[in-house]
Amino acid sequence: MLKKDRYRAFIEHFETHMPVAETELQYEDPFQLLVAVVLSAQCTDKRINMVTPALFRDFPTAAHLATADFDELFPYIKSVSYPNNKTKHLLGLGKMLMNEFNGEVPSTVEELTKLPGVGRKTANVITSVVWNQPNMAVDTHVFRVSKRLGLVAMNAKTPLEVEKQLIKHIPKQHIHKAHHWLILHGRYVCLARKPKCPECSITHFCRFFEKNRLNILEEFVGTEAGRK
Template identity: 65%
Template sequence: MQKKERFRLLLDYFTRNFPEPETELQYRNPYELLVSVILSAQCTDKRVNMVTPSLFDRFPDPESLAVSTSEEVFTYIRSISYPNNKSKHLVGMAQMLVGEFGSEIPASIDELQKLPGVGRKTANVIASVIFNQPAMAVDTHVFRVSHRLGLVPMTATTPLAVEKGLMKHIPKVLVPKAHHWLILHGRYVCLARSPKCGACELSSFCAYFEKKQKLENLAPNPTF
Protein backbone atom coordinates (compact mmCIF):
# COMPACT_ATOMS: atom_id res chain seq x y z
CA MET A 1 0.00 0.00 0.00
CA GLN A 2 1.25 3.47 -0.88
CA LYS A 3 2.10 5.84 1.96
CA LYS A 4 -0.37 8.42 0.66
CA GLU A 5 -3.17 5.87 0.96
CA ARG A 6 -2.16 4.96 4.51
CA PHE A 7 -2.40 8.60 5.55
CA ARG A 8 -5.78 8.99 3.87
CA LEU A 9 -7.20 5.96 5.65
CA LEU A 10 -5.71 7.03 8.99
CA LEU A 11 -7.09 10.56 8.84
CA ASP A 12 -10.49 9.39 7.59
CA TYR A 13 -10.80 6.89 10.44
CA PHE A 14 -9.90 9.29 13.23
CA THR A 15 -11.88 12.19 11.78
CA ARG A 16 -14.99 10.00 11.80
CA ASN A 17 -14.47 8.28 15.15
CA PHE A 18 -12.52 10.79 17.27
CA PRO A 19 -13.24 14.23 15.82
CA GLU A 20 -12.19 16.21 18.92
CA PRO A 21 -9.18 14.57 20.62
CA GLU A 22 -7.67 16.33 23.62
CA THR A 23 -4.58 16.08 25.77
CA GLU A 24 -5.02 14.02 28.93
CA LEU A 25 -3.00 16.49 30.96
CA GLN A 26 -5.25 18.50 33.26
CA TYR A 27 -4.77 22.26 33.07
CA ARG A 28 -6.76 25.49 33.30
CA ASN A 29 -4.53 27.93 31.44
CA PRO A 30 -1.43 28.05 29.21
CA TYR A 31 0.93 28.41 32.18
CA GLU A 32 -0.40 25.23 33.79
CA LEU A 33 -0.14 23.30 30.53
CA LEU A 34 3.46 24.41 30.06
CA VAL A 35 4.38 23.24 33.56
CA SER A 36 2.53 19.96 33.03
CA VAL A 37 4.23 19.23 29.71
CA ILE A 38 7.65 19.90 31.20
CA LEU A 39 6.83 17.46 34.00
CA SER A 40 5.49 14.85 31.56
CA ALA A 41 8.87 14.20 29.92
CA GLN A 42 9.56 10.47 30.45
CA CYS A 43 6.65 10.37 32.87
CA THR A 44 2.99 9.40 32.49
CA ASP A 45 0.23 11.97 32.24
CA LYS A 46 -1.56 10.12 35.02
CA ARG A 47 1.33 10.69 37.42
CA VAL A 48 1.63 14.34 36.39
CA ASN A 49 -2.08 14.90 37.02
CA MET A 50 -1.65 13.50 40.53
CA VAL A 51 1.08 16.00 41.33
CA THR A 52 -0.06 19.24 39.70
CA PRO A 53 -3.11 20.14 41.86
CA SER A 54 -1.01 20.82 44.96
CA LEU A 55 1.77 22.32 42.83
CA PHE A 56 -0.63 24.82 41.26
CA ASP A 57 -2.21 25.62 44.60
CA ARG A 58 1.22 26.72 45.82
CA PHE A 59 2.36 28.25 42.51
CA PRO A 60 -0.76 29.50 40.69
CA ASP A 61 1.16 31.73 38.27
CA PRO A 62 4.64 32.33 36.83
CA GLU A 63 5.35 35.10 39.35
CA SER A 64 4.94 32.86 42.39
CA LEU A 65 7.02 30.11 40.81
CA ALA A 66 9.75 32.53 39.76
CA VAL A 67 10.46 33.65 43.34
CA SER A 68 10.54 30.11 44.68
CA THR A 69 13.51 27.75 44.84
CA SER A 70 14.16 24.45 43.14
CA GLU A 71 14.40 22.87 46.60
CA GLU A 72 10.84 23.91 47.43
CA VAL A 73 9.48 22.87 44.03
CA PHE A 74 11.17 19.49 44.47
CA THR A 75 8.99 18.75 47.51
CA TYR A 76 5.90 18.94 45.30
CA ILE A 77 7.20 16.88 42.36
CA ARG A 78 9.40 14.32 44.10
CA SER A 79 7.31 11.43 42.68
CA ILE A 80 7.86 12.64 39.10
CA SER A 81 10.73 11.24 37.05
CA TYR A 82 13.92 13.34 37.26
CA PRO A 83 12.54 15.70 39.93
CA ASN A 84 15.88 17.42 40.59
CA ASN A 85 16.35 18.58 37.01
CA LYS A 86 12.69 19.40 36.49
CA SER A 87 12.44 21.51 39.65
CA LYS A 88 15.38 23.59 38.42
CA HIS A 89 13.86 23.86 34.96
CA LEU A 90 10.51 25.00 36.32
CA VAL A 91 11.99 27.80 38.40
CA GLY A 92 14.26 28.88 35.56
CA MET A 93 11.37 28.75 33.10
CA ALA A 94 9.20 30.93 35.33
CA GLN A 95 11.97 33.46 35.86
CA MET A 96 12.54 33.82 32.12
CA LEU A 97 8.81 33.90 31.46
CA VAL A 98 8.39 36.79 33.90
CA GLY A 99 11.60 38.62 33.02
CA GLU A 100 11.63 38.32 29.23
CA PHE A 101 8.05 37.58 28.18
CA GLY A 102 5.96 39.58 30.63
CA SER A 103 4.55 36.37 32.15
CA GLU A 104 2.90 35.52 28.81
CA ILE A 105 3.49 32.16 27.14
CA PRO A 106 5.15 32.88 23.78
CA ALA A 107 3.46 31.48 20.67
CA SER A 108 6.66 31.08 18.68
CA ILE A 109 8.27 27.63 18.76
CA ASP A 110 11.70 29.24 18.65
CA GLU A 111 10.92 31.49 21.61
CA LEU A 112 9.35 28.64 23.55
CA GLN A 113 12.55 26.63 23.17
CA LYS A 114 14.49 29.40 24.90
CA LEU A 115 12.72 28.51 28.14
CA PRO A 116 14.58 26.10 30.46
CA GLY A 117 13.16 22.60 30.25
CA VAL A 118 11.44 23.25 26.92
CA GLY A 119 12.70 21.22 23.98
CA ARG A 120 11.17 20.96 20.53
CA LYS A 121 8.57 18.39 21.58
CA THR A 122 7.31 20.52 24.48
CA ALA A 123 7.31 23.66 22.31
CA ASN A 124 5.29 21.87 19.64
CA VAL A 125 2.74 20.69 22.21
CA ILE A 126 2.20 24.23 23.48
CA ALA A 127 2.04 25.68 19.97
CA SER A 128 -0.46 23.02 18.95
CA VAL A 129 -2.72 22.85 22.00
CA ILE A 130 -2.74 26.49 23.08
CA PHE A 131 -2.26 28.31 19.79
CA ASN A 132 -3.71 25.69 17.40
CA GLN A 133 -0.64 25.89 15.20
CA PRO A 134 0.27 23.06 12.79
CA ALA A 135 3.01 21.73 15.08
CA MET A 136 3.62 17.99 15.39
CA ALA A 137 5.10 16.96 18.74
CA VAL A 138 6.86 13.60 18.46
CA ASP A 139 7.06 11.65 21.70
CA THR A 140 7.77 7.93 22.08
CA HIS A 141 4.16 7.03 21.19
CA VAL A 142 4.08 9.11 18.02
CA PHE A 143 7.52 7.81 17.04
CA ARG A 144 6.49 4.16 17.50
CA VAL A 145 3.05 4.39 15.89
CA SER A 146 4.33 6.33 12.88
CA HIS A 147 6.87 3.64 12.10
CA ARG A 148 4.55 0.72 12.74
CA LEU A 149 1.76 2.07 10.57
CA GLY A 150 4.23 2.75 7.78
CA LEU A 151 3.70 6.50 7.81
CA VAL A 152 7.42 7.19 7.92
CA PRO A 153 10.36 5.10 6.68
CA MET A 154 12.54 3.12 9.05
CA THR A 155 15.36 5.48 8.09
CA ALA A 156 13.55 8.21 10.02
CA THR A 157 15.53 7.52 13.19
CA THR A 158 15.09 10.84 15.02
CA PRO A 159 12.00 12.66 16.33
CA LEU A 160 12.71 15.53 13.94
CA ALA A 161 12.85 13.19 10.95
CA VAL A 162 9.52 11.66 11.99
CA GLU A 163 8.03 15.12 12.50
CA LYS A 164 9.07 16.18 9.01
CA GLY A 165 7.76 12.95 7.49
CA LEU A 166 4.35 13.37 9.10
CA MET A 167 4.08 17.04 8.22
CA LYS A 168 4.53 16.27 4.52
CA HIS A 169 1.33 14.25 4.39
CA ILE A 170 -1.02 15.67 7.04
CA PRO A 171 -3.03 18.77 6.13
CA LYS A 172 -2.06 21.67 8.37
CA VAL A 173 -5.59 22.06 9.70
CA LEU A 174 -5.49 18.47 11.02
CA VAL A 175 -1.98 18.48 12.51
CA PRO A 176 -3.05 19.56 16.04
CA LYS A 177 -5.61 16.74 16.13
CA ALA A 178 -3.31 14.17 14.49
CA HIS A 179 -0.78 14.75 17.25
CA HIS A 180 -3.32 13.57 19.83
CA TRP A 181 -4.64 10.76 17.64
CA LEU A 182 -1.21 9.18 17.33
CA ILE A 183 -0.35 9.64 21.01
CA LEU A 184 -3.60 8.13 22.27
CA HIS A 185 -3.42 5.26 19.80
CA GLY A 186 0.07 4.45 21.02
CA ARG A 187 -0.93 4.81 24.65
CA TYR A 188 -3.96 2.51 24.57
CA VAL A 189 -3.78 0.29 21.47
CA CYS A 190 -0.38 0.18 19.78
CA LEU A 191 1.51 -0.60 22.97
CA ALA A 192 5.29 -0.83 22.90
CA ARG A 193 5.70 -4.43 24.07
CA SER A 194 2.39 -6.02 23.20
CA PRO A 195 0.40 -4.08 20.61
CA LYS A 196 -3.30 -4.95 20.59
CA CYS A 197 -3.40 -5.80 16.91
CA GLY A 198 -6.50 -7.97 17.30
CA ALA A 199 -8.49 -5.02 18.60
CA CYS A 200 -6.93 -2.39 16.36
CA GLU A 201 -9.15 -0.89 13.69
CA LEU A 202 -6.12 0.35 11.77
CA SER A 203 -4.72 -3.12 11.11
CA SER A 204 -6.10 -3.23 7.56
CA PHE A 205 -3.55 -0.63 6.47
CA CYS A 206 -0.83 -1.14 9.12
CA ALA A 207 2.61 -2.08 7.78
CA TYR A 208 3.56 -3.76 11.07
CA PHE A 209 0.44 -5.96 11.07
CA GLU A 210 0.92 -6.79 7.41
CA LYS A 211 4.48 -7.96 8.06
CA LYS A 212 3.35 -9.87 11.15
CA GLN A 213 0.70 -11.71 9.14
CA LYS A 214 3.18 -12.65 6.42
CA LEU A 215 5.62 -14.08 8.98
CA GLU A 216 2.84 -16.09 10.61
CA ASN A 217 1.80 -17.49 7.23
CA LEU A 218 5.38 -18.50 6.48
CA ALA A 219 5.84 -20.28 9.80
CA PRO A 220 5.86 -24.10 9.40
CA ASN A 221 2.89 -25.96 10.76
CA PRO A 222 3.74 -28.06 13.83
CA THR A 223 3.77 -31.80 13.33
CA PHE A 224 2.82 -34.34 15.94
Protein backbone atom coordinates in the same frame (compact mmCIF):
# COMPACT_ATOMS: atom_id res chain seq x y z
CA MET B 1 -0.66 0.19 -0.12
CA LEU B 2 0.77 3.51 -1.26
CA LYS B 3 1.81 6.02 1.39
CA LYS B 4 -0.76 8.57 0.21
CA ASP B 5 -3.47 5.94 0.66
CA ARG B 6 -2.26 5.18 4.19
CA TYR B 7 -2.46 8.83 5.11
CA ARG B 8 -5.91 9.15 3.61
CA ALA B 9 -7.12 6.08 5.52
CA PHE B 10 -5.47 7.31 8.73
CA ILE B 11 -7.14 10.72 8.60
CA GLU B 12 -10.54 9.36 7.54
CA HIS B 13 -10.56 6.78 10.33
CA PHE B 14 -9.66 9.12 13.17
CA GLU B 15 -11.74 12.03 11.91
CA THR B 16 -14.69 9.63 12.03
CA HIS B 17 -13.93 7.79 15.26
CA MET B 18 -11.99 10.40 17.24
CA PRO B 19 -13.04 13.83 15.94
CA VAL B 20 -12.15 15.40 19.29
CA ALA B 21 -8.63 14.49 20.37
CA GLU B 22 -7.00 16.24 23.30
CA THR B 23 -4.11 15.91 25.71
CA GLU B 24 -4.80 13.87 28.83
CA LEU B 25 -2.83 16.33 30.94
CA GLN B 26 -5.11 18.41 33.14
CA TYR B 27 -4.68 22.19 32.93
CA GLU B 28 -6.65 25.41 32.89
CA ASP B 29 -4.40 27.88 31.07
CA PRO B 30 -1.23 27.97 28.89
CA PHE B 31 1.03 28.38 31.92
CA GLN B 32 -0.35 25.27 33.60
CA LEU B 33 -0.04 23.27 30.39
CA LEU B 34 3.56 24.38 29.96
CA VAL B 35 4.45 23.30 33.49
CA ALA B 36 2.63 19.98 33.07
CA VAL B 37 4.36 19.18 29.78
CA VAL B 38 7.80 20.01 31.23
CA LEU B 39 7.05 17.68 34.14
CA SER B 40 5.73 14.93 31.85
CA ALA B 41 9.07 14.25 30.16
CA GLN B 42 9.80 10.53 30.68
CA CYS B 43 6.87 10.33 33.08
CA THR B 44 3.22 9.34 32.70
CA ASP B 45 0.36 11.80 32.34
CA LYS B 46 -1.39 9.93 35.15
CA ARG B 47 1.43 10.70 37.55
CA ILE B 48 1.61 14.33 36.48
CA ASN B 49 -2.13 14.76 37.00
CA MET B 50 -1.68 13.50 40.55
CA VAL B 51 1.01 16.08 41.26
CA THR B 52 -0.22 19.23 39.56
CA PRO B 53 -3.39 20.09 41.57
CA ALA B 54 -1.39 21.02 44.66
CA LEU B 55 1.37 22.56 42.55
CA PHE B 56 -1.04 24.79 40.61
CA ARG B 57 -2.89 25.72 43.80
CA ASP B 58 0.24 27.10 45.45
CA PHE B 59 2.13 28.23 42.31
CA PRO B 60 -0.66 29.41 39.99
CA THR B 61 1.41 31.83 37.90
CA ALA B 62 4.90 32.38 36.53
CA ALA B 63 5.40 35.06 39.19
CA HIS B 64 4.90 32.49 41.94
CA LEU B 65 7.51 30.19 40.42
CA ALA B 66 9.91 33.06 39.87
CA THR B 67 9.97 33.89 43.59
CA ALA B 68 10.16 30.28 44.84
CA ASP B 69 13.30 28.42 45.83
CA PHE B 70 14.40 24.82 45.34
CA ASP B 71 13.50 23.56 48.81
CA GLU B 72 10.07 25.13 48.55
CA LEU B 73 9.19 23.68 45.14
CA PHE B 74 10.86 20.25 45.23
CA PRO B 75 8.39 18.55 47.63
CA TYR B 76 5.54 19.17 45.18
CA ILE B 77 7.17 17.22 42.35
CA LYS B 78 9.46 14.77 44.14
CA SER B 79 7.41 11.79 42.90
CA VAL B 80 7.92 12.53 39.19
CA SER B 81 10.90 11.39 37.15
CA TYR B 82 14.09 13.45 37.52
CA PRO B 83 12.64 15.78 40.17
CA ASN B 84 15.92 17.60 40.85
CA ASN B 85 16.40 18.71 37.27
CA LYS B 86 12.73 19.49 36.78
CA THR B 87 12.65 21.63 39.92
CA LYS B 88 15.56 23.66 38.55
CA HIS B 89 13.87 23.90 35.15
CA LEU B 90 10.62 25.20 36.61
CA LEU B 91 12.38 27.79 38.75
CA GLY B 92 14.34 29.02 35.74
CA LEU B 93 11.26 28.90 33.56
CA GLY B 94 9.33 31.09 35.98
CA LYS B 95 12.09 33.67 36.11
CA MET B 96 12.51 33.81 32.33
CA LEU B 97 8.78 34.11 31.73
CA MET B 98 8.72 37.11 34.07
CA ASN B 99 11.94 38.72 32.85
CA GLU B 100 11.53 38.26 29.10
CA PHE B 101 7.85 37.56 28.38
CA ASN B 102 5.95 39.65 30.94
CA GLY B 103 4.76 36.51 32.68
CA GLU B 104 2.98 35.21 29.59
CA VAL B 105 3.65 31.94 27.75
CA PRO B 106 5.09 32.78 24.31
CA SER B 107 3.28 31.46 21.26
CA THR B 108 6.16 30.47 18.97
CA VAL B 109 8.40 27.41 18.96
CA GLU B 110 11.47 29.64 18.70
CA GLU B 111 10.60 31.62 21.83
CA LEU B 112 9.41 28.62 23.82
CA THR B 113 12.63 26.68 23.25
CA LYS B 114 14.56 29.46 25.00
CA LEU B 115 12.89 28.47 28.26
CA PRO B 116 14.64 26.06 30.65
CA GLY B 117 13.41 22.50 30.25
CA VAL B 118 11.59 23.25 27.00
CA GLY B 119 12.78 21.40 23.91
CA ARG B 120 11.26 21.22 20.47
CA LYS B 121 8.79 18.50 21.44
CA THR B 122 7.42 20.50 24.37
CA ALA B 123 7.24 23.67 22.28
CA ASN B 124 5.33 21.82 19.56
CA VAL B 125 2.87 20.50 22.15
CA ILE B 126 2.19 23.95 23.57
CA THR B 127 1.74 25.68 20.22
CA SER B 128 -0.45 22.93 18.78
CA VAL B 129 -2.64 22.43 21.86
CA VAL B 130 -3.10 26.07 22.89
CA TRP B 131 -3.10 27.79 19.50
CA ASN B 132 -3.86 24.89 17.11
CA GLN B 133 -0.69 25.64 15.17
CA PRO B 134 0.27 22.94 12.61
CA ASN B 135 3.19 21.64 14.68
CA MET B 136 3.83 17.95 15.32
CA ALA B 137 5.29 16.91 18.66
CA VAL B 138 7.06 13.57 18.34
CA ASP B 139 7.26 11.54 21.53
CA THR B 140 7.97 7.81 21.82
CA HIS B 141 4.38 6.91 20.92
CA VAL B 142 4.29 9.09 17.79
CA PHE B 143 7.74 7.84 16.77
CA ARG B 144 6.73 4.18 17.13
CA VAL B 145 3.17 4.27 15.79
CA SER B 146 3.89 6.41 12.73
CA LYS B 147 6.56 3.91 11.68
CA ARG B 148 4.42 0.86 12.34
CA LEU B 149 1.51 2.27 10.38
CA GLY B 150 3.79 3.07 7.46
CA LEU B 151 3.26 6.83 7.62
CA VAL B 152 6.99 7.45 7.85
CA ALA B 153 10.03 5.54 6.68
CA MET B 154 11.35 2.82 8.96
CA ASN B 155 14.86 4.25 8.61
CA ALA B 156 13.84 7.61 10.10
CA LYS B 157 16.26 7.81 13.01
CA THR B 158 15.34 10.98 14.87
CA PRO B 159 12.15 12.65 16.12
CA LEU B 160 12.87 15.58 13.80
CA GLU B 161 12.97 13.27 10.75
CA VAL B 162 9.63 11.77 11.78
CA GLU B 163 8.17 15.22 12.44
CA LYS B 164 9.18 16.48 8.99
CA GLN B 165 7.70 13.46 7.21
CA LEU B 166 4.40 13.70 9.08
CA ILE B 167 4.14 17.46 8.51
CA LYS B 168 4.77 16.92 4.81
CA HIS B 169 1.86 14.54 4.31
CA ILE B 170 -0.81 15.53 6.86
CA PRO B 171 -3.00 18.48 5.85
CA LYS B 172 -2.36 21.50 8.09
CA GLN B 173 -5.86 21.54 9.56
CA HIS B 174 -5.37 18.00 10.92
CA ILE B 175 -1.83 18.20 12.29
CA HIS B 176 -2.68 19.41 15.80
CA LYS B 177 -5.17 16.55 16.21
CA ALA B 178 -3.05 13.91 14.44
CA HIS B 179 -0.47 14.31 17.21
CA HIS B 180 -3.07 13.14 19.75
CA TRP B 181 -4.41 10.42 17.46
CA LEU B 182 -0.97 8.84 17.29
CA ILE B 183 -0.26 9.26 21.00
CA LEU B 184 -3.56 7.82 22.18
CA HIS B 185 -3.39 4.92 19.74
CA GLY B 186 0.12 4.15 20.96
CA ARG B 187 -0.80 4.50 24.61
CA TYR B 188 -3.83 2.20 24.56
CA VAL B 189 -3.64 -0.06 21.49
CA CYS B 190 -0.31 -0.06 19.67
CA LEU B 191 1.77 -0.81 22.75
CA ALA B 192 5.54 -0.88 22.52
CA ARG B 193 6.20 -4.46 23.59
CA LYS B 194 2.98 -6.17 22.63
CA PRO B 195 0.64 -4.25 20.34
CA LYS B 196 -3.01 -5.23 20.61
CA CYS B 197 -3.39 -6.02 16.93
CA PRO B 198 -6.43 -8.34 17.34
CA GLU B 199 -8.27 -5.44 19.01
CA CYS B 200 -7.06 -2.79 16.58
CA SER B 201 -9.49 -1.15 14.17
CA ILE B 202 -6.88 0.14 11.71
CA THR B 203 -5.02 -3.01 10.73
CA HIS B 204 -6.39 -2.63 7.20
CA PHE B 205 -3.82 0.10 6.51
CA CYS B 206 -1.10 -0.84 9.01
CA ARG B 207 2.25 -1.84 7.53
CA PHE B 208 3.28 -3.70 10.69
CA PHE B 209 0.15 -5.85 10.56
CA GLU B 210 0.60 -6.50 6.84
CA LYS B 211 4.09 -7.88 7.43
CA ASN B 212 3.28 -9.83 10.59
CA ARG B 213 -0.29 -10.92 9.94
CA LEU B 214 0.29 -14.68 10.13
CA ASN B 215 2.36 -14.56 13.30
CA ILE B 216 -0.12 -12.22 14.97
CA LEU B 217 -3.10 -14.39 14.06
CA GLU B 218 -1.33 -17.59 15.13
CA GLU B 219 -0.42 -16.06 18.48
CA PHE B 220 -3.98 -14.81 18.96
CA VAL B 221 -5.49 -18.22 18.15
CA GLY B 222 -3.05 -19.90 20.52
CA THR B 223 -3.85 -17.45 23.30
CA GLU B 224 -7.58 -17.91 22.87
CA ALA B 225 -7.21 -21.71 22.82
CA GLY B 226 -5.24 -21.54 26.06
CA ARG B 227 -8.05 -19.67 27.74
CA LYS B 228 -10.61 -22.38 26.98
